[in-house]
Amino acid sequence: MLGQSLLKIRPAISVLRSYSSAAKQMTVREALNSALDEEMSADPKVFLMGEEVGEYQGAYKISKGLLEKYGPERVLDTPITEAGFAGIGVGAAYYGLKPVVEFMTFNFSMQAIDHIINSAAKSNYMSAGQMSVPIVFRGPNGAAAGVGAQHSQCYASWYASCPGLKVLSPYSSEDARGLLKAAIRDPDPVVFLENELLYGESFPVSDEVLDSSFCLPIGKAKIERKGKDVTITAFSKMVGYALKAAEILEKEGIDAEVINLRSIRPLDRSTINASVRKTNRLITVEEGFPQHGVGAEICASVVEESFAYLDAPVERIAGADVPMPYAANLERMAVPQVEDIVRAAKRACYRVVPLAAAA
Amino acid sequence: MALSHLAASASRSSSLLKPLSSALSLRRSISGDNSPLTVETSVPFTSHQCEAPSRSVETNPKELLTFFRDMALMRRMEIAADSLYKAKLIRGFCHLYDGQEAVAVGMEAAITKKDCIITAYRDHCTFVSRGGTLLEVFAELMGRQAGCSKGKGGSMHFYKKDSNFYGGHGIVGAQVPLGCGLAFAQKYSKDETVTFALYGDGAANQGQLFEALNISALWDLPAILVCENNHYGMGTAEWRAAKSPAYYKRGDYVPGLKVDGMDALAVKQACKFAKEHALKNGPIILEMDTYRYHGHSMSDPGSSYRTRDEISGVRQERDPIERIRKLILSHDLATEKELKDVEKEVRKEVDDAIAQAKSFGADRKEVRATLP
Numbered sequence: 001m002l003g004q005s006l007l008k009i010r011p012a013i014s015v016l017r018s019y020s021s022a023a024k025q026m027t028v029r030e031a032l033n034s035a036l037d038e039e040m041s042a043d044p045k046v047f048l049m050g051e052e053v054g055e056y057q058g059a060y061k062i063s064k065g066l067l068e069k070y071g072p073e074r075v076l077d078t079p080i081t082e083a084g085f086a087g088i089g090v091g092a093a094y095y096g097l098k099p100v101v102e103f104m105t106f107n108f109s110m111q112a113i114d115h116i117i118n119s120a121a122k123s124n125y126m127s128a129g130q131m132s133v134p135i136v137f138r139g140p141n142g143a144a145a146g147v148g149a150q151h152s153q154c155y156a157s158w159y160a161s162c163p164g165l166k167v168l169s170p171y172s173s174e175d176a177r178g179l180l181k182a183a184i185r186d187p188d189p190v191v192f193l194e195n196e197l198l199y200g201e202s203f204p205v206s207d208e209v210l211d212s213s214f215c216l217p218i219g220k221a222k223i224e225r226k227g228k229d230v231t232i233t234a235f236s237k238m239v240g241y242a243l244k245a246a247e248i249l250e251k252e253g254i255d256a257e258v259i260n261l262r263s264i265r266p267l268d269r270s271t272i273n274a275s276v277r278k279t280n281r282l283i284t285v286e287e288g289f290p291q292h293g294v295g296a297e298i299c300a301s302v303v304e305e306s307f308a309y310l311d312a313p314v315e316r317i318a319g320a321d322v323p324m325p326y327a328a329n330l331e332r333m334a335v336p337q338v339e340d341i342v343r344a345a346k347r348a349c350y351r352v353v354p355l356a357a358a359a
Numbered sequence: 360m361a362l363s364h365l366a367a368s369a370s371r372s373s374s375l376l377k378p379l380s381s382a383l384s385l386r387r388s389i390s391g392d393n394s395p396l397t398v399e400t401s402v403p404f405t406s407h408q409c410e411a412p413s414r415s416v417e418t419n420p421k422e423l424l425t426f427f428r429d430m431a432l433m434r435r436m437e438i439a440a441d442s443l444y445k446a447k448l449i450r451g452f453c454h455l456y457d458g459q460e461a462v463a464v465g466m467e468a469a470i471t472k473k474d475c476i477i478t479a480y481r482d483h484c485t486f487v488s489r490g491g492t493l494l495e496v497f498a499e500l501m502g503r504q505a506g507c508s509k510g511k512g513g514s515m516h517f518y519k520k521d522s523n524f525y526g527g528h529g530i531v532g533a534q535v536p537l538g539c540g541l542a543f544a545q546k547y548s549k550d551e552t553v554t555f556a557l558y559g560d561g562a563a564n565q566g567q568l569f570e571a572l573n574i575s576a577l578w579d580l581p582a583i584l585v586c587e588n589n590h591y592g593m594g595t596a597e598w599r600a601a602k603s604p605a606y607y608k609r610g611d612y613v614p615g616l617k618v619d620g621m622d623a624l625a626v627k628q629a630c631k632f633a634k635e636h637a638l639k640n641g642p643i644i645l646e647m648d649t650y651r652y653h654g655h656s657m658s659d660p661g662s663s664y665r666t667r668d669e670i671s672g673v674r675q676e677r678d679p680i681e682r683i684r685k686l687i688l689s690h691d692l693a694t695e696k697e698l699k700d701v702e703k704e705v706r707k708e709v710d711d712a713i714a715q716a717k718s719f720g721a722d723r724k725e726v727r728a729t730l731p
Contacts, residue, residue, distance in 0.1 A: 084570025091540020094525050118530050126516040128509035
């Protein structure tokens with residue numbers, strides 16, 4: 001009893017340090033780098049291609065050291081021609097290699113989107129299984145800080161609507177390692193949405209996560225925080241915000257369950273629905289534009305499968321329906337903040353006047 | 360009496376002679392032999408940034424007869440597809456290749472099945488030259504499960520991975536970077552093989568082509584870009600779409616060759632030359648001067664932007680099958696009747712394949728999606 005209350009006083013990190021299996025801290029950047037390194041080491045067919053991935057060590061240093069280790073035949077600096085090099089990557093995948101194509105940000109993937117969708121995603125189906133396309137398209141997605149409208153869009157819902165693609169979005173270092181390894185090993189095209197602002201964040205990683213065989217299943221969400229009053233779904237950076245919101249809500253007597261989607265396509269509908277059937281309330285959180293977003297799909301899924309269990313309307317928290325402004329105060333208003341998630345959860349729990357009645 | 364006797368004996372002796380000559384023709388069978396033969400191409404090659412190969416092409420009777428048979432088969436197949444489309448057994452898009460057969464057969468004669476080919480949507484004949492069967496073609500066109508893509512692809516999405524034919528692509532120009540990617544993988548795997556990425560004069564202006572060509576030249580990829588210039592991008596003539604329709608020169612720093620695409624031997628020579636070049640020096644462009652008799656697709660009569668005189672003129676002066684027929688006859692490799700018999704055989708093969716394809720029902724039970 002005494003020990004337990006002592007544990008409560010100590011800060012969270014030292015609690016983790018006391019367990020030898022969770023001793024190490026790793027940044028998301030290190031996680032991605034080590035995953036790439038290990039997969040390239042294990043399989044000579046894996047190669048990396050993109051702008052500045054080689055000599056520059058990666059625009060965000062994700063591919064640091066890889067050129068030196070694997071040479072210019074496997075770590076290729078491309079010209080600034082996304083349509084060209086994405087198409088070349090897909091062609092190489094047709095032949096049986098395993099390309100990892102980096103987009104400096106997913107905003108630039110729009111220049112190559114025909115190859116991602118029409119050349120990669122649809123080929124397995126159109127060829128009735130003859131063509132396999134084991135390619136990974138990865139890079140930072142969503143808003144950074146002050147980069148403006150053309151460099152801040154979240155592409156999760158665009159790619160996730162396309163059959164033939166798998167779309168993953170890690171939050172923690174464990175996610176980054178496990179999901180990138182799974183993506184590289186997968187025989188189908190995978191869109192891997194990272195987040196620039198998470199690259200420098202540190203997370204604890206267990207020995208299991210550090211092992212080179214570590215891999216996470218595609219299509220399984222993770223319950224980051226168990227709760228019973230309201231379900232909050234999120235992916236990427238918003239998972240951190242949802243967890244912070246949950247801490248605030250706990251103090252007000254609302255026990256939130258936070259689900260880290262990890263996989264946008266396939267969406268882990270069963271985990272989400274099981275959670276909603278338990279809590280009866282749902283808030284979806286995403287950074288991207290609200291219309292036709294990830295939250296819209298989750299809401300539809302829950303209405304289809306668990307309608308009778310809902311005690312409140314599903315609410316989606318999303319980025320503002322506006323191109324990302326530059327000024328810091330406007331940018332802050334254009335992206336979900338922790339307070340928005342808290343307010344929405346309270347509304348779902350009838351702690352405040354519902355939105356519709358206030359309008 | 361003596362005269363009629365003489366006449367009778369003469370006719371007997373001439374009938375004695377007849378079996379001998381037919382015995383000779385039996386020995387000289389229609390499949391021909393491998394004895395070398397040198398033929399000159401119709402026109403010399405024009406080159407850009409490289410030395411053109413010789414106009415003298417090494418061939419043999421067997422090869423010429425195979426060219427004839429294969430092109431006749433392709434021609435018949437495409438015409439049959441036209442009828443099936445009009446009978447509403449083929450739906451959606453159907454882009455026919457008749458007129459362009461020499462490019463498919465000439466290319467195949469210069470390479471192996473380990474070399475890769477990728478093309479756009481006018482892909483029926485290329486699929487057949489890579490080893491696809493008529494049944495697979497017609498069943499696919501009619502949406503049956505026996506089709507090469509199990510009816511899920513359609514006319515524009517034929518593939519044959521086991522002979523390195525990578526489709527079958529509907530987005531104009533996309534196949535060029537994909538083809539350069541195949542070449543990249545061949546080099547990466549040290550396979551000593553090359554990729555032929557085919558595109559039309561319509562696709563020749565696509566930005567992604569130049570992006571892929573730039574990378575291919577930088578990285579010395581064994582990529583051969585083949586512009587099948589049939590002079591019309593859908594309904595737009597080349598001079599209305601390209602500031603410079605000298606497509607073999609458009610690679611700038613990449614060498615190019617202009618080839619008479621209606622001459623199967625010229626195509627073979629050019630592809631042989633290109634393969635040797637690409638393995639040593641990286642990308643090269645081949646411009647095949649060719650022609651399609653049909654419109655862009657079955658929805659296009661093809662006569663609103665071309666005159667009927669132009670179309671019939673090409674058919675009379677430059678038809679690839681007629682050229683080979685004349686060559687075979689002038690070299691006495693087969694008789695006219697024998698060639699007509701080949702055409703009859705081929706027609707029957709096509710009809711049989713269509714009947715067989717039709718026997719597979721159009722209804723499908725498989726509805727469940729099997730994708731992530």
